Amino acid sequence: MLVVGRGGVVVGTNDAARSLLLEPAQENTAPNTAEILTAGGRMPRWLAEAHGRLESTGTPPGAVTGEVAGRTFQAHPSPTEDGDVVWWLVEDTDLRLAEQALHSERERAALLADISGALLSSLNVDRCTEVTARMAADHLADAAVIVAPSQGRRHSLTHAQVGGEVTQVMVPIDAGSVPGLAEALRGFPPVPTRWIDPADLPDWVVPPGFDRPIGSVIVTPLPGHGMPAGVLILLRSSTHRAFTDGEEVFARLFAARAGAALSAARLYAEQASITATLLRELLPPRLERVHGVEYAGAYRASQDHERVGGDFYDVHPGADPTEETFVVLGDVAGKGLEAAVLTGKIRSVLHALLPLSGDHQQVLGLLNGALLNSHHTRFATLVLASVRRRADQVRLRLTSAGHLPPLIVRADGRVEEAATSGTLVGALPDVHMRSVEVVLAPGETCLLYTDGITEARGGPLGDQLYGEARLREALRECARMPAEAVVERVQMLAAQWLDSDRHDDMATLAITNPVGGHGSPHVVVDGPADRGPHGKEL
Amino acid sequence: MTPCPPPEFSLAVQATDARTLRLAVHGCLDYDTSDEFTPAVAELLDAHADRHGPALRHLHLDWAELTAVDSSGLSALLGLRRRTHPAGITLHLDHQPAHFTRLLEVTGVAAHLTQHAQPPDSPAAARASGRSATAAPSP
Incomplete structure (x- = not known):
């Protein structure tokens, strides 16, 4: 506590204030910059300035804060009746x-x-x-x-x-x-x-x-x-x-x-x-026109953030136009990477069996043997197609191994189911198939697809399957369309039908005898379908 | 297959005697539930064997309450057949909904699944063990 009179003169101090403020001055007569010398003794500059402000304005300010000898204090003023000001110093070093x-x-x-x-x-x-x-x-x-x-x-x-x-x-x-x-x-x-x-x-x-x-x-x-x-x-x-x-x-x-x-x-x-690394091997291939026949594929994995799954397709072009092009589309039980790894195995086995592709039954029998496993019954269903152009016709040999039969879209809009059936591969000791020969005229398409399309659940009521009947109905409008357009349309309709994000893998592959001749760019025209039937590719 | 609400799956014992066990399959037998199918059936088969010894000859699965089945479900069923057939238990698939019939027809496995099983100690079973020559489906 110190009492400061008019003009900043220190009028009185108690012992504590004296030991804090005044005693150093007795050893050192020159005041440092943080202090000023008053008539009654030294006082900190920040306190002298606060006192000056108080005198000039006449209104008591709140507490001020400053440092004395490395410690911090709050100074609270209280004016006395004779015009002096008592400054109460309260140390708050620890609080600071x-x-x-x-x-x-x-x-x-x-x-x-x-x-x-x-x-x-x-x-x-x-x-x-x-x-x-x-x-x-x-x-x-x-x-x-x-x-x-x-x-x-x-x-x-x-x-x-x-x-x-x-x-x-x-x-x-x-x-x-x-x-x-x-x-x-x-x-x-x-x-x-x-x-x-x-x-x-x-x-x-x-x-x-x-x-x-x-x-x-x-x-x-x-x-x-x-x-x-x-x-x-x-x-x-x-x-x-x-x-x-x-x-x-x-x-x-x-x-x-x-x-x-x-x-x-x-x-x-x-x-x-x-x-x-795995994906590079497992991604579906890009398809294109081979020996005058259009091929187009589309694939959507069950989880949209994954790019591979249990569905797969491949097209192995014949060495020359007189050789058959070998097409496969399939589906293994399961989803995601685990399923994708099995598709990789099947694709490799089929690739190795290409020289035997003239006999679908034999290829599938060998594949079945390669996949049979005593630990699990994970199987695959697939469709094989051997494709060859003959003049303006495209001839297909189709074999289903436990898979949904391919649908044939005729030029007049009729949709037929290919009459092929057989056992799935990879679970039974023996497999049996029945193949079928199909001829595509210009503008006609054979669609291979997986059950992710027909089992897409949704629609107006939210829980209906898209189903084979709706797919056939949609395909009636795909007559004379290019292969690319057919697969895009089918994938789009199935995606629109879906009620939720959850769905199975969906794959489609179209084999199309292009309208307007197999040697020229595919243009959908209503003109005579025999334009350029003997193209340069043959 | 895509979600079928409710995505539940359960097995119930309909009837049982020493030679025959009848189970009802309720709900969805698909990618999400097929892993439960095999252990659930195995548990009931073990319980039956504990009670009656190896006398079981016929396992009837009633599919009337099946809401959906997909390839994973079929895979589980083929796994069950691998266990029951060598044990002399013949599978019977009853009251299949149309979509299940279609799946069995397309995949060509109905005849294989329900193929008559010889009791394990009979001479016919000894001959039939190994590769089964009668698994051909009727196309």
Whole structure:
């Protein structure tokens, strides 16, 4: 408590105020810049100024805050009747420190939330690494390096510094050259920062263009799922204060978040790469016109985010126009990648059996033997077609192995079911089939399809099957259409019929004897169908 | 097949004696439920064997309450036949809805599924074990 009179003269003080404010003055006669000398003694400048404001305005201000000898005080004024002002000083140093600590904790929590948000939004490993390095350099240190797990003898290094570019290089490094790095790469706990001498750091640690001397270093693992996702090295220049224990702990928290995100991204990348490798082999082929016959296929996997499933088709063109083109469309029980792997096996077996494709019964018998398995009864149903052009006609030999019979769309709009039937393959010891010969005139199409089309559930009432009758009705309008248009129309109608996103795989393959001759571009015309019947391709 | 509400599947014992077991299949036998079918039937067959010994000769499956069946369901049924046939149990498929009849007809497996099974200790069964020559469907 001190009493200040008019003009800022200290009129009286109690013992506590005297020991705080006045005693240093007895040792040191020259006032420093934070103090002013008054008639009654020294007082802090911020208090003298507050007193001045109070005198000039006449209205009592609220409490003011200032520092005295490294401690903070709140000063509350209360005017006395004789015009003096009593200033009550209340120390709040501990409160301030607590508030500061709370503030920095809040900042750190916000930063952790930020990093989780920034990292979890990406499953790209490079992007995650870049974000981690950038945030570490901006918020934790002056520069940051992320050492990725080794690929062979080399490691990917990601450097970032405050206000600089993030750069990535792939270099061979000696993990033993940085204390704690080899351990951290194996996921062991970090070495205390005071054990690391910045002078021992190899050149590759320092980001390119970072020319300030290194003052302190933190090496901390980025913990991952099962194996470490890498190591984070934080660097502070010697002009900046060294890392505190609190900062070191926080760096580990940061590393834990970043490591989890990086590890998830890395696992995803591995899975995506495996799937992509498999997909390359399993994707349905692009179809085109072969020896004057149009082929078009369309495929929609049961789960729209998957591109493969249990349906498949292939067209193996004959070596020349006199040779038969071998077509297969099929469906294995099940969905997704598991089913797709079995389709891959069937497609390979059929490819190998191409030389025997003249005898469908034999091909299917051999395929059945190759698929029979004592562990499960996963089977396939398929349709084989051998296609050859004869003058303006296209001749087909069709064989169904437990599959929906192909539908023939005649030029006048009639739709016929090919009279072929047989047993599915892969589950029974013996299979039997009945093949059928079909002739397509110009403008006629043979449609091979899987039950995903006819079993599409939806429609006006929501739970009806699309069914074979509706498919036949739709095909009546597909007479004289190009193959491409037929498959697109059928897939579109089935997709429109669907009530929900859930559906089976849907595949369609059209074999069309084009209108307007097989040698010229397909144009839907109503003119004489014999235009150019003896095209150049024959 | 696509979803059939309710996507539930259950088995109920309709009648049983030492030689014959009659089961009713309710709901959907498809990609989502077919994995449950085989263990569910196996459990009932085991229970029957515990009670009557290996006397079972006929397993009737009643499909009147079947709402949907797809290739996975058919695969499960073929798996059941693999177990029952060598054990001398003949499968009978009763009251099939039209869509199930169509599936059996297209895939050509009806005759195979319901092929008469010889009791395992009979001389005919000894001859028939191995490759079955009578699995041909009538086209």
